[in-house]
Amino acid sequence: xxxxxxxxxxxxxxxxxxxxxxxxxxxxxxxxYYPFLVKKNIRPAIWRWADxxxxxxxxxxxxxxxxxRRFLSLVNADTGEAGxxxxxxxxxxxxxxxGEHIVPHRHNSYAxxxxxxxxxxSIVGDHRFDWSRGDTFACSPWALHEHVxxxxxxxxxxxxxxxxxRAMERNLMWEEPIGKMFHxxxxxxxxxx
Amino acid sequence: xxxxxxxxxxxxxxxxxxxxxxxxxxxxxxxxYYPFLVKKNIRPAIWRWADxxxxxxxxxxxxxxxxxRRFLSLVNADTGEAGxxxxxxxxxxxxxxxGEHIVPHRHNSYAxxxxxxxxxxSIVGDHRFDWSRGDTFACSPWALHEHVxxxxxxxxxxxxxxxxxRAMERNLMWEEPIGKMFHxxxxxxxxxx
Amino acid sequence: xxxxxxxxxxxxxxxxxxxxxxxxxxxxxxxxYYPFLVKKNIRPAIWRWADxxxxxxxxxxxxxxxxxRRFLSLVNADTGEAGxxxxxxxxxxxxxxxGEHIVPHRHNSYAxxxxxxxxxxSIVGDHRFDWSRGDTFACSPWALHEHVxxxxxxxxxxxxxxxxxRAMERNLMWEEPIGKMFHxxxxxxxxxx
Amino acid sequence: xxxxxxxxxxxxxxxxxxxxxxxxxxxxxxxxYYPFLVKKNIRPAIWRWADxxxxxxxxxxxxxxxxxRRFLSLVNADTGEAGxxxxxxxxxxxxxxxGEHIVPHRHNSYAxxxxxxxxxxSIVGDHRFDWSRGDTFACSPWALHEHVxxxxxxxxxxxxxxxxxRAMERNLMWEEPIGKMFHxxxxxxxxxx
Numbered sequence: 001x002x003x004x005x006x007x008x009x010x011x012x013x014x015x016x017x018x019x020x021x022x023x024x025x026x027x028x029x030x031x032x033y034y035p036f037l038v039k040k041n042i043r044p045a046i047w048r049w050a051d052x053x054x055x056x057x058x059x060x061x062x063x064x065x066x067x068x069r070r071f072l073s074l075v076n077a078d079t080g081e082a083g084x085x086x087x088x089x090x091x092x093x094x095x096x097x098x099g100e101h102i103v104p105h106r107h108n109s110y111a112x113x114x115x116x117x118x119x120x121x122s123i124v125g126d127h128r129f130d131w132s133r134g135d136t137f138a139c140s141p142w143a144l145h146e147h148v149x150x151x152x153x154x155x156x157x158x159x160x161x162x163x164x165x166r167a168m169e170r171n172l173m174w175e176e177p178i179g180k181m182f183h184x185x186x187x188x189x190x191x192x193x
Numbered sequence: 194x195x196x197x198x199x200x201x202x203x204x205x206x207x208x209x210x211x212x213x214x215x216x217x218x219x220x221x222x223x224x225x226y227y228p229f230l231v232k233k234n235i236r237p238a239i240w241r242w243a244d245x246x247x248x249x250x251x252x253x254x255x256x257x258x259x260x261x262r263r264f265l266s267l268v269n270a271d272t273g274e275a276g277x278x279x280x281x282x283x284x285x286x287x288x289x290x291x292g293e294h295i296v297p298h299r300h301n302s303y304a305x306x307x308x309x310x311x312x313x314x315s316i317v318g319d320h321r322f323d324w325s326r327g328d329t330f331a332c333s334p335w336a337l338h339e340h341v342x343x344x345x346x347x348x349x350x351x352x353x354x355x356x357x358x359r360a361m362e363r364n365l366m367w368e369e370p371i372g373k374m375f376h377x378x379x380x381x382x383x384x385x386x
Numbered sequence: 387x388x389x390x391x392x393x394x395x396x397x398x399x400x401x402x403x404x405x406x407x408x409x410x411x412x413x414x415x416x417x418x419y420y421p422f423l424v425k426k427n428i429r430p431a432i433w434r435w436a437d438x439x440x441x442x443x444x445x446x447x448x449x450x451x452x453x454x455r456r457f458l459s460l461v462n463a464d465t466g467e468a469g470x471x472x473x474x475x476x477x478x479x480x481x482x483x484x485g486e487h488i489v490p491h492r493h494n495s496y497a498x499x500x501x502x503x504x505x506x507x508s509i510v511g512d513h514r515f516d517w518s519r520g521d522t523f524a525c526s527p528w529a530l531h532e533h534v535x536x537x538x539x540x541x542x543x544x545x546x547x548x549x550x551x552r553a554m555e556r557n558l559m560w561e562e563p564i565g566k567m568f569h570x571x572x573x574x575x576x577x578x579x
Numbered sequence: 580x581x582x583x584x585x586x587x588x589x590x591x592x593x594x595x596x597x598x599x600x601x602x603x604x605x606x607x608x609x610x611x612y613y614p615f616l617v618k619k620n621i622r623p624a625i626w627r628w629a630d631x632x633x634x635x636x637x638x639x640x641x642x643x644x645x646x647x648r649r650f651l652s653l654v655n656a657d658t659g660e661a662g663x664x665x666x667x668x669x670x671x672x673x674x675x676x677x678g679e680h681i682v683p684h685r686h687n688s689y690a691x692x693x694x695x696x697x698x699x700x701s702i703v704g705d706h707r708f709d710w711s712r713g714d715t716f717a718c719s720p721w722a723l724h725e726h727v728x729x730x731x732x733x734x735x736x737x738x739x740x741x742x743x744x745r746a747m748e749r750n751l752m753w754e755e756p757i758g759k760m761f762h763x764x765x766x767x768x769x770x771x772x
Binding site (some may be wrong): 014017018019022129140142166173181185 | 207209210211214300301302303315316320321322323333334335341355359362363364365366374376
């Protein structure tokens with residue numbers, strides 16, 4: 001019996017030479033595996049506002065660069081490849097100058113924003129949230145978002161994302177600029193031209 | 194100071210009416226929160242081959258239907274909303290009739306295939322893997338994949354995916370048919386026309 | 387051949403009656419499974435400081451209650467069973483009165499603290515971190531932690547944890563008071579006597 | 580105002596010298612962070628039964644060694660630090676000789692067992708599951724489990740666990756032997772004496 005698929009088949013590739021073995025497919029015994037699996041512990045860590053503030057002010061003097069935004073990411077070196085404030089978590093301090101507009105993009109990592117300083121608004125999916133110090137708002141996965149500083153001092157957002165978990169699992173997806181969607185793995189950097 | 198963004202701004206939406214409050218944003222005290230957070234335990238569970246096999250054979254008699262494939266998903270009812278064999282894991286028994294071709298698609302959940310019965314080949318990204326009983330192959334997140342049964346008996350694949358975790362976190366992305374990419378949330382079902 | 391195990395066997399239970407079937411072990415076809423798996427989208431949400439502040443002040447008037455601590459958890463109702471500010475994330479505003487001491491405990495969820503107001507210190511594993519407004523510190527999974535307000539005004543901590551992910555996956559472990567370790571599922575609530 | 584805690588305080592440690600800075604707490608700008616975060620893609624991979632089988636037979640000749648069990652872990656080298664068949668997933672082929680008993684232990688990673696060959700039974704929490712080829716059973720996080728081969732040929736289990744995710748996030752907890760519970764990080768290996 002041969003079924004007739006509903007759609008025309010993409011037939012390219014079906015005559016390619018079969019792959020017999022993939023060298024990166026390894027097998028390890030239990031005694032080999034456990035020492036490889038288990039990781040060194042993460043040490044508790046502290047980031048001082050007295051250290052972060054001057055770095056943010058320095059960053060604010062730069063033009064909006066390649067990334068189209070300016071943030072300081074707080075990273076615990078013990079997280080190794082994961083590269084986060086904790087192994088599955090990103091923490092960024094984002095600074096936006098008066099009048100600046102961080103242009104829209106989206107990704108399947110979520111983003112949680114807490115306002116440390118300043119005032120402005122963000123467009124998140126169908127909502128416009130006007131914010132000032134102490135407010136918290138959440139951008140759901142895949143919601144378009146953009147930010148505008150409407151005040152007279154730099155705005156500082158405390159931003160939490162699950163980017164490290166998504167990047168480690170290679171399931172991070174991105175759209176930026178609007179209309180250009182891609183899988184965020186090596187070769188595809190965010191905010192690049 | 195007003196920065197000049199590199200790209201023209203999408204300005205639609207900036208004059209929309211600000212959202213002051215979102216009713217679904219709740220606040221709970223510690224005493225309210227913990228009983229809400231903590232879940233009932235998952236009971237150990239068993240799925241018998243003697244039960245699964247006739248269901249698979251029944252399924253194999255159907256035409257390839259809406260989903261363009263046929264599988265039995267083994268679900269532990271205790272996983273609740275997560276809906277998996279375990280709260281973050283999908284387990285499916287996929288059956289492919291002789292001559293059938295499961296057309297290509299991709300998603301940012303991974304897929305791990307173990308061959309229980311039959312022979313055929315799969316195209317996974319740049320590779321063509323010819324397989325028979327006992328082989329295991331892994332489809333990485335966002336790799337295109339398709340399967341063909343080249344044998345004379347139905348092929349059965351034991352398939353593991355992280356779909357429940359991705360669906361719960363609302364970061365599941367899908368492309369099917371090729372060229373149609375979407376965020377897999379309510380309103381967007383896979384394999385539908 | 388019969389191996390001789392290194393340790394004496396716990397033999398209780400080996401003569402129990404075998405379980406043939408577990409009713410909660412279900413099987414669903416692809417057409418049944420997808421609509422069950424896919425979730426409604428999470429709406430963006432905002433929590434206003436103007437709303438949270440008076441609730442925190444009200445909470446601070448209470449004695450330290452059953453939970454031995456006082457926090458407001460910000461929950462997006464769209465997260466459903468997951469019960470978080472996002473489906474895998476807990477956000478709590480913790481308030482500590484002058485002179486108060488939040489006694490030590492630990493869990494395998496991490497905790498990230500940002501100081502919104504006040505001063506004091508925390509003991510996290512081997513470290514004593516003295517903190518004031520703007521500082522951020524991270525408590526690694528399974529590190530013991532306790533907090534003391536040494537200032538004259540209430541201290542407010544902005545606390546991020548991965549509790550919802552751990553609770554959904556039923557892998558949340560807790561020790562409180564010190565010496566009493568348990569699996570956090572229904573029947574075991576944190577901070578209870 | 581000074582609150583009176585319900586329980587006596589552990590006061591050791593409160594007079595320790597405060598930690599001002601932790602060197603492993605780093606700050607990176609956006610341009611530095613993204614190239615660090617984004618990982619190389621995971622290549623699809625295949626493990627042949629023709630390769631695994633002789634390795635398993637070789638393994639079965641060994642005495643039960645340090646780990647008290649024998650398995651082959653299938654690892655994709657592209658998963659790097661995560662060390663799994665996929666970045667969050669462990670896949671092991673466990674072989675149990677006739678008459679052998681894998682003694683009980685538990686962990687907060689789940690375990691999913693599919694029987695490839697042989698017959699025997701497993702005690703999982705409150706259940707005794709007698710199994711043979713084609714059966715699948717799930718061991719929930721923190722359920723005690725042990726396995727006995729009651730047949731005349733070696734039993735082979737296809738085992739899926741979320742150990743790599745738990746190890747990366749440093750939230751893996753273990754109890755083995757019964758009564759000895761520990762946090763599975765460097766310095767604490769499973770199945771060691």
